Amino acid sequence: MPYVESKRSVYSEQRFRNTEPGKYRNTSETIFTNECEKEDYLIPLYSDTSVSAIWEYQKGSQWMKYPSGINVKIEKAYQRKKTGKIIIEMDRTTYIVIFSRMIQANVNNKTEMAVRRKD
Structure with a gap:
């Protein structure tokens, strides 16, 4: 060559x-x-801080906020399709957030937790 x-x-x-x-x-x-x-290569960076809604999941009797980056991804997916879903990874675990049912399902053990969106 x-x-x-x-x-x-x-x-x-x-x-x-x-x-x-x-x-x-x-x-x-x-x-x-x-x-x-x-x-x-130049990879453009986009601001991930431009969403106003806060997403939370219910852990026992407590409502826990999603980390900022995950919150942005969930909100953007929700804005695209309010009856859709998104796959996220948090704490080395994969979840599916299903907007039509407002739940977070663990892909591995099939457990579900309630989720909510606060404006």
């Missing part, structure tokens, strides 16, 4: 050094390589 010379190191470093934080500027340099490095 022929050797492919890479110009990536000089151009990548220069491209990212001259870019403002949070913004990506297209460059005209071409990267000649057969390998991809993590700095060759």
Whole structure:
């Protein structure tokens, strides 16, 4: 296999050094390589703090709030389809939150807990 010379190191470093934080500027340099490095990709980050509802599950007689990231995922899924469901992972356990029944079902042992949405 022929050797492919890479110009990536000089151009990548220069491209990212001259870019403002949070913004990506297209460059005209071409990267000649057969390998991809993590700095060759820019993955946009979206704010996960823009939901106003709080989701809780009932553990015994207590209502427990979901962690922030999971709360956002549940709320976004609920907004897409209020009769749908979402699969979540929490504390190394997989659950299905079923909006039409307002329950959280444990996939492994089939136990169910009530869930609620607070505006």
